Amino acid sequence: MKVTDEPIERTAQPDGQYAIKLPGPGLGEVAVGDVIEFLRGIVDLVAYGAAADLGRPIGLPGRRGAPIEGAAKVRLVNLRSGSLVAELQPAPPTPIAGSIGLNVETLSERGLNAVFETVDGTRIHAELAPALRQFARRMAARRPGASVVFLDRRHGPEREIPLDEAALDRLEALGHDATGVGRDQVTGRIFEANIESDEAHLRTPTGESVKVTFEADFEPEVKRLLGDRASLRGEVEYDASTRRVREIRVTEILAGDQLGMDFEGIDFWRDPSLSELAEQAGAxxxxDPDELHFAEASDGEWEQLYDALRSR
Known part of the structure; x- marks a missing residue:
C-alpha cells in the first residue's frame, strides 16, 4: 500500500488527543498487514482498557459484551506513514439497552486513558499488562527493533511514552503477580454473610461468586442487604488466570437509588411497595378530610381544579 507523508484520510474532526506510533523506515511502501495488525491491536487495547475500567477484565481472548465493544470503536482521524502514526478519537456515544443515560464515549475515553496510564506507569492496571505485552510482541515481529510509542496529548504539549524494554519489564513484573489489585466497584446480590468473621459472598449478574470482607462498622448494612442487591466499593482483587473479580475489601456500600448502572442490561432496581414509598416520602x-384543604387556595382555583378533573 502506497502511503505518503500526507494523511491517508483527513476528516473535519480535530487531531486525536490520543496517538500511537510504530517507528519505521522513511516514506515508501507500507505492508497492508502492518497497518491492519497495528490498528487491530489498538482496538483490542481499548477494549481491555474499557473492561478494566468496568471492573470485569476480559481474558486473552474473552467475551467483551456490548458496552466494551462499543467503547472499542475508536475513530481513526488521521494516519501517517514512515513512522506509522494513528491519531484517534474515542468512540461516539452508543445507546445501550437497559441503561439510563449511559454515555459510551465516556467509557471509551476511560479505556484509552487506562491504556496510556498503564504504559506510562502513572496508574496500575495489572489486568492490561498481558494485552500490552502481546501488542508489543506482535509489532516487534512486524518491525524488528522498533518500539511502539504512545503520544499523549491529553494535558498539554505532546509527550512520548515508549513501550520500550523498561516498560515491558515493568509489565512483565505485573504479569508475574498472583493477582491484579485495584480500587473498583462490584454490583450484585449479597447471598451469604458470616458476621462473626466479617465475610460475605456476592453473586454478580454474570453468575460469579465474589468474596466480600468488611470491617465491623459495615455489619448493620450487610445484615440489612442480605438477600438483596447492593453495589460495593473498595479494594478489588482479580484472579490472575480468568481476570475476573475474586474478592473485594469493602470501603463503601451503596444501595437503593445510589446503585451503579448494570452494563449488561439486567435490572438492578427493586420495586418498592406502596407502604415503603409512603414511608420514604414522609407521608x-x-x-380528618379537612386536613387536605389548602388554605391558600381560593374558591376559584378549586373550581378550576374540579372542572379539569371532570373534563378527563
Missing part, C-alpha cells in the same frame, strides 16, 4: 395517614 402519613389522613384522619
Amino acid at each position: 402519613r395517614p389522613v384522619a
Whole structure:
C-alpha cells in the first residue's frame, strides 16, 4: 500500500488527543498487514482498557459484551506513514439497552486513558499488562527493533511514552503477580454473610461468586442487604488466570437509588411497595378530610381544579 507523508484520510474532526506510533523506515511502501495488525491491536487495547475500567477484565481472548465493544470503536482521524502514526478519537456515544443515560464515549475515553496510564506507569492496571505485552510482541515481529510509542496529548504539549524494554519489564513484573489489585466497584446480590468473621459472598449478574470482607462498622448494612442487591466499593482483587473479580475489601456500600448502572442490561432496581414509598416520602395517614384543604387556595382555583378533573 502506497502511503505518503500526507494523511491517508483527513476528516473535519480535530487531531486525536490520543496517538500511537510504530517507528519505521522513511516514506515508501507500507505492508497492508502492518497497518491492519497495528490498528487491530489498538482496538483490542481499548477494549481491555474499557473492561478494566468496568471492573470485569476480559481474558486473552474473552467475551467483551456490548458496552466494551462499543467503547472499542475508536475513530481513526488521521494516519501517517514512515513512522506509522494513528491519531484517534474515542468512540461516539452508543445507546445501550437497559441503561439510563449511559454515555459510551465516556467509557471509551476511560479505556484509552487506562491504556496510556498503564504504559506510562502513572496508574496500575495489572489486568492490561498481558494485552500490552502481546501488542508489543506482535509489532516487534512486524518491525524488528522498533518500539511502539504512545503520544499523549491529553494535558498539554505532546509527550512520548515508549513501550520500550523498561516498560515491558515493568509489565512483565505485573504479569508475574498472583493477582491484579485495584480500587473498583462490584454490583450484585449479597447471598451469604458470616458476621462473626466479617465475610460475605456476592453473586454478580454474570453468575460469579465474589468474596466480600468488611470491617465491623459495615455489619448493620450487610445484615440489612442480605438477600438483596447492593453495589460495593473498595479494594478489588482479580484472579490472575480468568481476570475476573475474586474478592473485594469493602470501603463503601451503596444501595437503593445510589446503585451503579448494570452494563449488561439486567435490572438492578427493586420495586418498592406502596407502604415503603409512603414511608420514604414522609407521608402519613389522613384522619380528618379537612386536613387536605389548602388554605391558600381560593374558591376559584378549586373550581378550576374540579372542572379539569371532570373534563378527563
